[in-house]
């Protein structure tokens with residue numbers, strides 16, 4: 381009775397988990413390139429950028445873009461400085477056809493911008509594509525067919541010669557149609573699924589296409605080597621690019637282009653290494669929209685270059701607009717942690733990060749140099765139009781430095797160090813109790829509540845006057861009006877100055893000996909209504925405690941600060 385039951389549970393256990401990896405998947409082949417040069421290179425100039433948002437990005441959307449969404453993206457791409465923009469696949473849909481016509485007829489395309497369109501190596505589609513391009517200035521006809529071993533076998537059921545024939549037939553047709561149209565065309569060929577294609581096969585087909593197109597150094601053929609599906613570590617992609625760059629015929633008549641996707645999450649790395657390996661051009665999309673996990677993110681690539689001191693030749697200074705257009709046109713959301721643009725990427729919650737950022741920012745101000753060096757911030761948020769305001773946000777992971785930064789940056793309050801320590805305990809008890817972020821305004825309100833306004837405070841400063849203490853040389857009498865529980869009382873004391881005399885008067889009134897341990901003040905507003913804030917660290921038999929006062933009169937601000945400390949002692 382028991383045996384069959386045990387077998388069943390063993391089967392169930394065996395069915396759990398992922399299938400055996402080595403039986404299900406094969407490692408990607410290495411490239412025999414022992415003298416590779418790319419590892420010791422660096423990216424020193426921007427590549428030719430081509431945006432494929434309106435084509436590869438668009439073909440991956442739940443609801444492809446209509447005219448308005450395409451036009452808004454197109455204008456952004458022009459404003460950012462793209463010189464090559466793939467506007468669609470005009471033979472695939474009327475929307476794409478009409479959009480290409482609109483770009484040509486009404487798009488006000490600057491003279492240095494070339495439109496690019498994609499087409500499969502199929503005669504009827506090529507004919508339609510040329511119709512879509514009539515009247516365009518130096519458009520790029522981008523034709524492709526898959527050359528991968530797997531697709532040759534299971535999709536096209538053709539050998540290498542057959543697949544090469546698809547490409548060369550299309551190349552002939554395109555070259556003829558362009559010549560008949562009077563020239564002025566540029567050409568791009570993609571051995572689609574290059575990453576699934578044996579290098580020798582990709583090379584043979586690309587060379588055969590180039591032989592037909594007959595590129596010149598003035599009108600170079602773009603050979604686009606896509607990682608249609610990202611299948612390997614980025615170093616292998618780079619090896620393949622270096623291998624192709626070395627082997628392709630007439631390299632000086634070619635522009636070698638990368639078109640990475642991001643299936644393994646290493647599209648950026650693959651592109652960067654591919655550029656080091658000799659590529660001249662990159663196709664990608666803003667923030668990486670595109671098939672499956674997306675195309676490579678051009679904005680991240682550009683800003684990676686920028687933060688290495690290389691001009692990316694793309695204007696990313698208004699990243700919020702770029703984000704808005706991305707979200708409108710693609711109807712997708714940007715993740716909070718997305719490089720350079722995510723909601724949280726210029727934010728630090730943890731105390732030690734906040735402290736270091738705060739100190740880094742101060743050091744930059746003091747040094748008065750342009751060079752950016754702030755810990756934890758690889759880019760100055762202002763360079764992409766983001767503000768410092770969001771750099772530091774407060775939750776239970778934050779420390780005194782963050783709270784001090786927020787009060788300083790947003791409200792101009794420079795809390796002395798001991799007050800930072802004292803007040804951060806108060807805020808920490810709130811963040812711990814609520815388990816949530818505390819916004820800057822609430823921190824400021826809490827500061828005013830605890831130290832300045834003190835709605836529950838027993839005492840309130842009203843007014844004061846001083847006159848010489850005739851009995852004791854060098855001392856002054858201070859006579860002050862205060863409210864105690866709402867009742868006005870006059871208190872008096874004597875000291876070396878108004879603060880000293882007031883502390884004496886108040887000590888007598890509340891019956892607790894007080895003395896000033898430390899004191900600082902600064903102005904918090906400019907102009908005629910300038911106010912000052914005074915921070916008073918007061919010693920009493922139980923320890924030390926802070927008070928603060930804000931007043932247009934600096935002496936009054938200090939006396940208010942003493943009252944504030946006294947109220948906190950009485951509490």
Ligand SMILES: CC(=O)SCCNC(=O)CCNC(=O)[C@H](O)C(C)(C)COP(=O)(O)OP(=O)(O)OC[C@H]1O[C@@H](n2cnc3c(N)ncnc32)[C@H](O)[C@@H]1OP(=O)(O)O
Pocket residue numbers: 436439469471472473500501502524525526535536546572608671
């Ligand atoms: C990797 C990429 O991103 S490539 C770009 C892909 N883009 C898109 O798919 C979006 C736009 N495409 C479309 O709207 C359509 O697929 C079209 C208009 C191009 C073609 O539509 P259809 O003729 O209905 O074919 P379908 O979509 O089923 O595509 C498969 C056919 O194309 C053929 N094909 C696929 N790629 C190529 C190519 N590069 N060259 C020639 N033929 C090709 C296939 O062999 C298959 O042919 P079959 O029907 O004879 O078996």
Ligand SMILES: CC(C)C(=O)C(=O)O
Pocket residue numbers: 436498524570572573604606607608609639641
């Ligand atoms: C059309 C080609 C270049 C493509 O989008 C890809 O291979 O990913």
Ligand SMILES: [Mg+2]
Pocket residue numbers: 436606608639641671675
């Ligand atoms: Mg693609």
